[in-house]
Amino acid sequence: MPKRILVINANPDADPARLTAALADAYREGAESSGHAVRMLSLGALSFPLVRTAREFMTPPTEPDIVAARQSILWAEHIVFIFPLWLGSVPALLKGFMEQVSRAQFALKESPRGFPAGQLKGRSAHVVVTMGMPALFYRLYFGAHGVSGFARSILSFSGIRPVRRTYLGGVAFPEKAKAWIAQMRAAGRRAT
Numbered sequence: 716m717p718k719r720i721l722v723i724n725a726n727p728d729a730d731p732a733r734l735t736a737a738l739a740d741a742y743r744e745g746a747e748s749s750g751h752a753v754r755m756l757s758l759g760a761l762s763f764p765l766v767r768t769a770r771e772f773m774t775p776p777t778e779p780d781i782v783a784a785r786q787s788i789l790w791a792e793h794i795v796f797i798f799p800l801w802l803g804s805v806p807a808l809l810k811g812f813m814e815q816v817s818r819a820q821f822a823l824k825e826s827p828r829g830f831p832a833g834q835l836k837g838r839s840a841h842v843v844v845t846m847g848m849p850a851l852f853y854r855l856y857f858g859a860h861g862v863s864g865f866a867r868s869i870l871s872f873s874g875i876r877p878v879r880r881t882y883l884g885g886v887a888f889p890e891k892a893k894a895w896i897a898q899m900r901a902a903g904r905r906a907t
């Protein structure tokens with residue numbers, strides 16, 4: 716069954732020569748070859764400010780890039796986030812983007828019981844992280860805390876489930892890139 720897929724290259728560097736751009740393109744190619752509908756976003760090419768106050772967070776965004784991104788998120792059944800690990804976590808631009816799109820109860824709605832309800836149910840996600848260190852070391856020694864926090868505290872809490880994670884370590888070895896690109900193309904074909 717074809718899916719509607721949003722692929723987000725969440726690298727703050729919009730240079731199409733970056734590995735994350737190649738991985739996003741490979742995922743898209745694989746998905747489209749299997750009949751899935753795909754939309755792409757490159758966060759490094761978007762323009763938006765950071766959310767600075769609680770009042771601002773409670774008002775709807777007016778930035779055209781964020782309004783369009785929210786429409787794509789609502790359209791999608793599956794969302795793929797591809798980004799480099801920065802200081803053990805997601806790049807600040809991705810966090811800022813998620814704060815912008817989540818404004819005005821888009822991702823979480825206040826409930827009478829005080830516990831927010833996820834508004835993005837019915838969607839799944841795949842988080843793909845590139846890093847210089849070995850992926851196993853990041854997962855075992857550091858507990859993948861930064862990426863786990865993003866997956867649990869932002870995506871799952873918003874109702875997006877399941878959230879699959881792929882860690883690609885050792886980006887200093889370019890010979891690995893070919894295999895990773897093939898891996899993303901295959902994931903795109905499966906829409907996982």
